[in-house]
Structure formats: C-alpha cells, structure tokens
Amino acid sequence: MMEQYRADIWQFYQYKKSSGELSLNLKHPTAAKLRNECLLLFRKGLDKSDYRMLRSFLERPDKEEIYESSIRRFDPDKFKPLNNFLKKGTNTDEKNIELLAWLIDFRPRPFSNYRLTHSYSTDVGQEATVAEKRLDRKEVILEYPSGVKLFVDAYDFSLIAQLVRL
Known part of the structure; x- marks a missing residue:
C-alpha cells in the first residue's frame, strides 16, 4: 500500500x-x-x-x-x-x-x-476500489461513449488510469 x-x-x-x-x-x-x-x-x-x-x-x-x-x-x-x-x-x-x-x-x-480512504482488493484479477471519506476532494468526470459518467477523485491517478484504459 x-x-x-x-x-x-x-x-x-x-x-x-x-x-x-x-x-x-x-x-x-x-x-x-x-x-x-x-x-x-x-x-x-x-x-x-x-x-x-x-x-x-x-x-x-x-x-x-x-x-x-x-x-x-x-x-x-x-x-x-x-x-x-x-x-x-x-x-x-x-x-x-x-x-x-x-x-x-x-x-x-x-x-x-491515505490508507483509510483507499481500500485495495487483495485479488490480483480485481481492480482497486476507492472508498472516499473526504469532503474536500476535487472530482474529475470521465464520460464514456456509451454515455456512462463516472465521478472520480482527481488525486486518484491510478484509478483514473485504469478507467481510461477500459
């Protein structure tokens, strides 16, 4: 971690x-x-x-x-x-x-x-999941061609990188 x-x-x-x-x-x-x-x-x-x-x-x-x-x-x-x-x-x-x-x-x-706000799966095949517990975060909106919108903490670069690859 x-x-x-x-x-x-x-x-x-x-x-x-x-x-x-x-x-x-x-x-x-x-x-x-x-x-x-x-x-x-x-x-x-x-x-x-x-x-x-x-x-x-x-x-x-x-x-x-x-x-x-x-x-x-x-x-x-x-x-x-x-x-x-x-x-x-x-x-x-x-x-x-x-x-x-x-x-x-x-x-x-x-x-x-950081450890309290991020919980990562122990399975190798599963993606990281983020449990946000902060109110002062900045969010980025990722919109896929299908119209699906995801709101992601701007500071969570690893998750954003994984989502962009999808």
Missing part, C-alpha cells in the same frame, strides 16, 4: 510540474531549495499531522517546538535523498515521501489517512 501512496504522490508531483502549479523551488529542486520551500510553507502554518511529520523529518524530539531557525539551520544535505527522488526517481525513505506530500499539498496525507 505504501508503494501505491508513493506512486500517487510522484504522479501528482509530475502533474503539478507539467501544469505549472509548482513553485520554482519545487520545479527545479536542489537540497537548499527544498529547505527554503519548507521554510515558506512553515510560515503559512501547519495542521497537527503536518507538524508531526515536519518534526520527525527535522529529527526533533516529540515535545520540542519547531521554529523558523530550526528549519534554516537544518543541514541541506538531509534533503538530498528527496532531491534525488525528484530528479532521478530513486527510491527514498517514507519520511521524504511524507515531506513531499506536504510540499505539493497532496491529499489525503499522511499515509495513515
């Missing part, structure tokens, strides 16, 4: 990049630019789960507060695995995937929320 989450985040990043929705820091990433993007988003505010994710990424103890200076002084080399993932598609740790999900505003995040 984590691999599907990783793939969906990667596809969402590529979509936002090709549609021009990313900041320059993310469109042409470097380790330092990724750190700067974290700082910019931190200034805008975080929800509780994003705060926990950032604290974990910055390797801060659970009870310790995060300040702008914590991000500014954080070693940019720690962003290199994420930078390599974005540029070369190399494998990377879960903490880097969670950071990317936050940086590009992928929903649902973190993985624990």
Whole structure:
C-alpha cells in the first residue's frame, strides 16, 4: 500500500510540474531549495499531522517546538535523498515521501489517512476500489461513449488510469 501512496504522490508531483502549479523551488529542486520551500510553507502554518511529520523529518524530539531557525539551520544535505527522488526517481525513505506530500499539498496525507480512504482488493484479477471519506476532494468526470459518467477523485491517478484504459 505504501508503494501505491508513493506512486500517487510522484504522479501528482509530475502533474503539478507539467501544469505549472509548482513553485520554482519545487520545479527545479536542489537540497537548499527544498529547505527554503519548507521554510515558506512553515510560515503559512501547519495542521497537527503536518507538524508531526515536519518534526520527525527535522529529527526533533516529540515535545520540542519547531521554529523558523530550526528549519534554516537544518543541514541541506538531509534533503538530498528527496532531491534525488525528484530528479532521478530513486527510491527514498517514507519520511521524504511524507515531506513531499506536504510540499505539493497532496491529499489525503499522511499515509495513515491515505490508507483509510483507499481500500485495495487483495485479488490480483480485481481492480482497486476507492472508498472516499473526504469532503474536500476535487472530482474529475470521465464520460464514456456509451454515455456512462463516472465521478472520480482527481488525486486518484491510478484509478483514473485504469478507467481510461477500459
């Protein structure tokens, strides 16, 4: 399931990049630019789960507060695995995937929320089914020549790809 989450985040990043929705820091990433993007988003505010994710990424103890200076002084080399993932598609740790999900505003995040909203069949021959439990989703309408219309979460790229192939 984590691999599907990783793939969906990667596809969402590529979509936002090709549609021009990313900041320059993310469109042409470097380790330092990724750190700067974290700082910019931190200034805008975080929800509780994003705060926990950032604290974990910055390797801060659970009870310790995060300040702008914590991000500014954080070693940019720690962003290199994420930078390599974005540029070369190399494998990377879960903490880097969670950071990317936050940086590009992928929903649902973190993985624990994603897992709750997506249930996949264990049978190889069956297609994935999605149990949506979110109200803030954006939908795409797929209309087949037969006139059948399907409303699909715009962020569920894997399901859209399967439906388009039908």
